[in-house]
Amino acid sequence: MLSDLRPCATDERPNPVTHATSPSLKPWQVTTGGICGLVLTIGLARFAYTPLLPSLQLQTGLSDAGAGALAAVNYAGYMSGALAAAWIDDVRWRHRLYSMGLWMALLTTAAMALSTWMPAWALWRYIGGLCSATGMLLGSGLVLGWLMRHGHRPELGLHFIGIGLGIVVSALGAWGLSSIWPLWSSQWLAFALLGLVFFVPAWAWRPPVPPPVVTAQTAQEATTVSRRWWFTMVGSYFAAGWGFVISATFTVAIVEREPLLAGQGALAWAMVGFAAMPAVFVWDRVARRVGDTRALLLAFGLQTLSVILPAMSGSLLAALAGAVGYGATFIGIVSLTLALVGRRSPHNPGKAMARLTLSYGVAQMLAPVVAGYMAQTTGTFQGALWLTAAVMGTGMALLATLPSEPLKLEQL
Numbered sequence: 001m002l003s004d005l006r007p008c009a010t011d012e013r014p015n016p017v018t019h020a021t022s023p024s025l026k027p028w029q030v031t032t033g034g035i036c037g038l039v040l041t042i043g044l045a046r047f048a049y050t051p052l053l054p055s056l057q058l059q060t061g062l063s064d065a066g067a068g069a070l071a072a073v074n075y076a077g078y079m080s081g082a083l084a085a086a087w088i089d090d091v092r093w094r095h096r097l098y099s100m101g102l103w104m105a106l107l108t109t110a111a112m113a114l115s116t117w118m119p120a121w122a123l124w125r126y127i128g129g130l131c132s133a134t135g136m137l138l139g140s141g142l143v144l145g146w147l148m149r150h151g152h153r154p155e156l157g158l159h160f161i162g163i164g165l166g167i168v169v170s171a172l173g174a175w176g177l178s179s180i181w182p183l184w185s186s187q188w189l190a191f192a193l194l195g196l197v198f199f200v201p202a203w204a205w206r207p208p209v210p211p212p213v214v215t216a217q218t219a220q221e222a223t224t225v226s227r228r229w230w231f232t233m234v235g236s237y238f239a240a241g242w243g244f245v246i247s248a249t250f251t252v253a254i255v256e257r258e259p260l261l262a263g264q265g266a267l268a269w270a271m272v273g274f275a276a277m278p279a280v281f282v283w284d285r286v287a288r289r290v291g292d293t294r295a296l297l298l299a300f301g302l303q304t305l306s307v308i309l310p311a312m313s314g315s316l317l318a319a320l321a322g323a324v325g326y327g328a329t330f331i332g333i334v335s336l337t338l339a340l341v342g343r344r345s346p347h348n349p350g351k352a353m354a355r356l357t358l359s360y361g362v363a364q365m366l367a368p369v370v371a372g373y374m375a376q377t378t379g380t381f382q383g384a385l386w387l388t389a390a391v392m393g394t395g396m397a398l399l400a401t402l403p404s405e406p407l408k409l410e411q412l
Contacts, residue, residue, distance in 0.1 A: 025205065027152060033205025034143040035162035036198040037102060041135025043166015044195045045105035045128040046074065051174035051269050052187055054256050059184045060116050067253070068372020072365050073122045075245060077129020078136075079361030085137045085354030091209045094138050101134025102202055110192035113185035137354045144342045144349045146207040156339045163331055164276025169194070171270035178266075232398050233341065234359040236296070239395025240333045241363030243303055246371050246388045247272070247326045254310060254381045255319050264316060268323040275327030283332030292340050293402050296333060300399060303329035304392040311385035363391075 049071070056062050062070075081101075088094055108128040112121065143159050173194055177187045251272060252265035287295040306325025309318045341356050342349030371384035 025208065027147070027150070029205040030143060030146050030207050031158055033202050034139055034159045034207070035165065036200075036202035037098070037135050037139045037206075038160070038162025039166040039169055039198045040195050040202055041101055041105045041131045041139070042163055043169050044109050044191055044198075045131040045135075046078075047167055047170040048109060048174070048188070048191045049074070049125070050250075051171050051252050051266055052184065052191075053253055054265060055178065055182075055184045055187065057253075064253075064376040065372045066118065068368040068370075068375075070121055070125050071245065071368035071372075074125040074129040074132075075361055075364030075368070077126035077131075078133045078364060079129075079358060080126075081130040081133020082137060082354045082357045082361050085133060085141075086351055086358065089351065095142065095206070095209045098134045098138040098142060099203070099206065101131040101138070102199060104128075105131040105135070106192050106195045106199060109195060110189055113188035133354075133357075137357055140338060141342065141349045141351070141353055142207040142209065144339065145209075148343075148349075156335050156342070158280065160280045160331055160335045161277050163334070164273045164280065164327065167273030167276060167327070168270055169273075171266050171273055175266040175270070229402065232402055233337070233356060236300075236395040236398045237337055237356055238359040238363045239391050239398070240300070240330070240337070241360035242367045242391045243307060243388055243395075244330045244334075244360075245364040245367045246384060247307065247323075247330070250368075250371060250375075250381055250384075251323060251326070254385075264319070268319050271320055271323040272327035275324040276331040279328040279331050280335055282328075283336055286332075287336055292336055293399060296336055297396060297399050299329045299332040299336070300392055300396040303333065304389050304396070307385050307389045307392065311382045311389070 053062075053067055057064075057067060084097070085094070088097070104127055108124045108131065111124045114120070140156060140159060144156055147153070170191075173191060174187065177190050181187055181190060252269050255268045256265040283295060283299065286298065290298075302325055306322045306329065309322040309325070312318065337356070338353045341352045345352035367388070370387070371381065374384045374387070375381050
């Protein structure tokens, strides 16, 4: 599994300054710590909300519009974190904020159980969104930077297994907890305790960041990209964010609304995670063979199909196929896009990722609000799913305008 961490042919001489700062860490430790960080900051601080949403609504009276609003607030926090990550240059501060995000992911998950006051929930979901940004952007940037400085292949597929694992943990955790502690508040507290299992390795194996070194060589490392390329990626990543958040927020609720599928929501959500974990390896290999642009186009097309399936049919097969397709593709879109932009800014990959992710965050704020109101008005999520498919199709059209040549390692 760790074969992708072997040295790449184009970067066989790691930075000796960097090596001196972290002599004891091994590649598998950095990668495992990053995976656990994603499980904690994304899988629990963000994704626990999805499988717990039906019981939250049933026991507290939370409406569809309220559920969508809380998801939007969570992504407002994510976007705020992305703005901060795009602004902060000091690598030491980026490391401190990532460390703080690990702690806060535990605290905000537990805090959701303290009251049913909507403003308090909004506050905890907002801070949880900040935590998600630290894990997704700062943590991923630290891991990618460490790999590049130490001469390993600059890919994030293995690292992003943490997202799929986080989904599986949240799905199976919610399924198991509902039978042991049916009360919604007990489930949130139990998730916070479960997070301690992932906190320990995430904290112990954080990639240490050396003091920033500014030289003529590092100044030349920033690969210039055209404004057209950048804005095309921004537009396509907005579409990806829209497709991601609709399924991430409402997959369980969509399944539970179907009379013949009641009780199968956790299964569908677990299928998302199980599909995502092996997909991270597959998409890296697809990109090596056909190039990043073609791989992204394929992932966008398959995710659009996975959104359409449950809109066309209310069967269990369609729901599970849609969940598997979503899990297998959203992770590829995120991994390929962030690794691509990170490689083009090797001196500070996390900052470049954060700048691009701002468009993803805008979509994550808008989409759940729109979908929640559409569902509350019509009584079904079908209209929201068709709208999501149209947005994803627009993202594909934007990507199709980019050159399709593979980005070779010697060009990095």
